[in-house]
Amino acid sequence: MRSGLLAAAVVAMTLAGCGDDIDTGPVENPITGSAPAPASAAGLPPATGKWAGLTAKCPALTGTVAAQLGLSGAGRPTDEYGEFGDIVRADCAWRSTGEQGYTATARLSIYQRQEGADAEWQALRTGRTDPVAGIGREAFASPEPDGMTVRVLSGNAVATVRLRPADPSAGLDRLREPAIAVTKDVLDDLR
Amino acid sequence: MTQPAPGGAPDGDQFAQGTLGSFRTAKDLLAQLVDKIRKEWDAMVARINALLERLEHELNEDSIWSTISEWWTSKIKDAVEKIHKLVEQLGEQVSGVLASLEKVVAGSVPVLSLFEVGLDWAVKVNTPLSDLGPDMTGSGAVDAWRGPAKETYEKRVRDQIDAVEATTGKVKTVSSWLAEVAAANTAYMVSLADRGAEVVGALVAMVIDATESASGAVTQLVITLQHTSELIGEIVKQTLQYLANLANRMAEVIKQITTVAGEYGDHTGLPGGKWPAPVNA
Numbered sequence: 001m002r003s004g005l006l007a008a009a010v011v012a013m014t015l016a017g018c019g020d021d022i023d024t025g026p027v028e029n030p031i032t033g034s035a036p037a038p039a040s041a042a043g044l045p046p047a048t049g050k051w052a053g054l055t056a057k058c059p060a061l062t063g064t065v066a067a068q069l070g071l072s073g074a075g076r077p078t079d080e081y082g083e084f085g086d087i088v089r090a091d092c093a094w095r096s097t098g099e100q101g102y103t104a105t106a107r108l109s110i111y112q113r114q115e116g117a118d119a120e121w122q123a124l125r126t127g128r129t130d131p132v133a134g135i136g137r138e139a140f141a142s143p144e145p146d147g148m149t150v151r152v153l154s155g156n157a158v159a160t161v162r163l164r165p166a167d168p169s170a171g172l173d174r175l176r177e178p179a180i181a182v183t184k185d186v187l188d189d190l191r
Numbered sequence: 192m193t194q195p196a197p198g199g200a201p202d203g204d205q206f207a208q209g210t211l212g213s214f215r216t217a218k219d220l221l222a223q224l225v226d227k228i229r230k231e232w233d234a235m236v237a238r239i240n241a242l243l244e245r246l247e248h249e250l251n252e253d254s255i256w257s258t259i260s261e262w263w264t265s266k267i268k269d270a271v272e273k274i275h276k277l278v279e280q281l282g283e284q285v286s287g288v289l290a291s292l293e294k295v296v297a298g299s300v301p302v303l304s305l306f307e308v309g310l311d312w313a314v315k316v317n318t319p320l321s322d323l324g325p326d327m328t329g330s331g332a333v334d335a336w337r338g339p340a341k342e343t344y345e346k347r348v349r350d351q352i353d354a355v356e357a358t359t360g361k362v363k364t365v366s367s368w369l370a371e372v373a374a375a376n377t378a379y380m381v382s383l384a385d386r387g388a389e390v391v392g393a394l395v396a397m398v399i400d401a402t403e404s405a406s407g408a409v410t411q412l413v414i415t416l417q418h419t420s421e422l423i424g425e426i427v428k429q430t431l432q433y434l435a436n437l438a439n440r441m442a443e444v445i446k447q448i449t450t451v452a453g454e455y456g457d458h459t460g461l462p463g464g465k466w467p468a469p470v471n472a
Binding site: 023025026027028080082084085086087089107109111112113115116117118119120121122123124126127128142143144145146149158160168169172 | 209210212213215216219220223224227231236239240243244271272274275278279282370373374375377378381384385387388389391392393394395396398399400414415417418419421422425429
């Protein structure tokens with residue numbers, strides 16, 4: 001034991017001074033010109049729980065609305081699916097099995113750091129005008145050129161669910177409620 | 192004329208307004224994202240520098256921690272070097288994202304103006320034109336007309352109805368072209384805004400990690416930085432792919448422009464290949 005401590009002391013002494021070789025100077029900042037207001041989660045209901053991930057790689061749509069649209073079943077991971085340490089980016093797609101021509105996509109960012117989810121949401125909620133009650137901490141629906149989109153902050157997860165009809169020019173407002181139902185169907189696979 | 196034209200204006204108008212609404216939201220969001228990303232990037236760099244400063248202080252002071260950390264000096268040296276490299280790499284990636292966002296924000300103002308005027312024009316022109324054709328049917332006192340005068344009158348009326356219908360078709364073609372261009376641009380901007388928000392989320396998560404890292408945990412910070420770099424690298428790749436998709440879609444639209452130009456030069460839908468003379472000519 002004593003010889004072990006002695007050896008450790010020798011190594012420590014040998015290495016002493018090596019700290020001078022470490023470049024602990026500041027990292028360079030190539031991006032200049034910052035400014036604005038701090039982001040905050042002000043106005044949002046507090047997160048009451050923390051999601052660890054999804055029950056499977058992609059959520060499975062099991063609700064009646066998904067069945068009516070021909071979208072039932074497990075989603076297919078797209079090539080944008082990825083896991084990056086503490087952040088999971090689940091990107092999944094569904095295609096109608098019938099002739100209705102609907103497609104759906106869901107993109108979920110699940111952060112182990114609540115602050116990350118809150119920050120993404122604070123950016124995403126900018127300019128949204130159609131709030132959706134009863135999903136997550138906050139949610140918005142928005143018609144976009146190719147379909148109806150629902151964005152939701154649920155705990156430490158941010159989800160964007162899109163429901164696209166075969167012909168978007170036929171009107172998107174009718175898809176608001178179905179898109180909300182599909183979003184709920186996606187979120188119930190968080191664990 | 193009180194009924195909307197079949198397949199006509201209301202849906203097209205709604206679609207155009209929906210597209211323009213999404214475009215405006217995405218434009219505002221992108222402008223804010225530029226500021227948010229800069230702010231979170233600066234915060235991340237400041238936190239990492241604070242960590243490095245703490246590390247230097249601890250390495251230089253004569254404490255038990257300092258002695259123990261010396262065991263890992265080479266490991267720490269490697270980690271610090273990696274931090275410098277990764278921050279540089281991340282800086283390039285974030286600069287790339289910022290450049291894309293700024294370019295789109297700068298370019299969106301004239302594009303929005305074009306869409307607003309163009310779609311507004313298409314809807315405003317198309318609706319009354321669609322209504323006009325059925326309203327032009329001859330009626331009233333002319334029912335009592337007989338002979339060549341009536342035949343000439345009816346022919347001219349038919350010619351004018353045909354001309355209005357042909358014009359309506361051309362306006363609809365332009366309208367659908369504008370809608371297609373607007374939809375493609377809007378979809379690109381919405382995708383870019385969504386990915387920009389993800390960059391903000393990743394940087395904030397990184398800032399929190401850097402804030403909570405003890406100076407002895409620099410190796411863990413390297414792993415987190417690597418993950419953040421991978422994530423933002425993926426986002427950069429995706430945004431480039433969206434841009435390529437937009438370019439492909441625009442190439443399709445350019446084909447449509449050729450068709451539109453052809454449509455305007457094509458008078459075959461008009462009676463005798465010419466605009467009709469007024470009925471009283």
